[in-house]
Amino acid sequence: MSLPDGFFAQDVVDLARALIGVELLVDGVGGTIVETEAYDIDDAAAHSFRGPSPRNAAMFGPVGHAYVYRIYGLHWCLNLVGGSRPGGAVLIRALEPTLGIERMVMRRSLVDPRALCSGPGKLAQALAITRALDGNALDLPPFALHHPGAATRDILSGPRIGITRAADLPWRFGAAGSRFLSRPFARSG
Template identity: 45%
Template structure:
C-alpha cells in the first residue's frame, strides 16, 4: 500500500468509462468534451499518460482538411470504421492518434494534440529522449512517442478493455483538472480549410502544442 504504482492504479479504478454513444456524435462535440479526460497506455514497459488539453475535430462533410475527404484508402480505413476506435496515421515519419466518431462508413474523427503529463513521466522522458515536461506530450506526434502509440494501435477499440493497452476515461469528479475556458482556433498545420475553427484547447494549460498568443505559422 502507498506505493506510487498502487496509487496510480487506485486512481484509475475510480475512472468513469465512456459509452459508445459518446463517440457516435458530431466530432466537434466529442473534441470539446474530451478536454480534461484522461488518456494512457499500459505496456510491459509501464504506465504512461496524461490529461487531454488540446484536440481537433475533422468532419466527414465539407472539410477538405479531413483525411476522409477523398474517400477510403488503405491508410485511413480505420476512420471509416466504428466509433470509439483508434485511427493512427503517419506523417513526416511520426505518428498521430485520433479517435473515430459518428459511425461506420462516415469518416470523421478527433485528433488528440496535447496532454498534460501525469503518469510515468520517467518512462515518457526515456521514450522522448528529453526531460523538459513541456516537451513530453505537447504535440500530436510527441504524445504518441511518449505513450508508445504506433500504427500497431490503428483500428483498436478503445472501449474494449483487455484487447488493447490504450485507455481513455473521464476522471473521477474529485480529480478533475480546473478546466478554465475552452477556446477554439483554426487547426494547426492543415493546408486547407483554415477558416474552420475546430481546434479546441483548455486556455489555461501550459502544455498546448502552440501557445494561444503565438502567430500562426506559414502553412
C-alpha cells in the same frame, strides 16, 4: 469514471471539445487531454474527404477506435474515431503528462514535462503509439480513457494548425491556461 455510453457517437466537433480533460492512457502511460482538433468527412482537410482507402480505413469503421497515421513520413499521430456518421476523427494534439512520466522521458530523451506531449508527434512518441494500434478499440487494452466526472474546464477554440485546406474552421480546442498545449491560442479582440 468510464466514458458515458454513446460518447464517441456525438458530432465530431462536440466530441473534440468533450475530450478536453479526459484521461488517456496507453499501457498505463499518459495524462489529461489538453488539446484536440476535429476532422469530419465533409472537411477538405480530413483524410476521409476523398473516401475510404487502406490508410484511412479506421475512420470508416466503428466509433471508439484509434486511427493512427504517419505524418511527413516521420511522426505517428493518434486520432480517436467518432462522430455521428462515418469518416470523422479527433486528432489528439497534446496531453498534460501525469502517469508513466519516467517512461515518456526515456522514449523522448528529454526531461521537461511540458515538452513531452506538446504536439501530436511528441505525444505519439511519448506513449509509444505506432501503426500497430490503428483500428484498436479505445475501451480495451492497451488503451484506457477516463472521464473526469463533474470537473469542468474553460475551453478555448480556434483554427486548426499545420493544414492548408479548411484552415479557418475553429475546430481546434484546448484547455484554457494549460502549459502543455502544442501552441498558444490566438488572443481574441
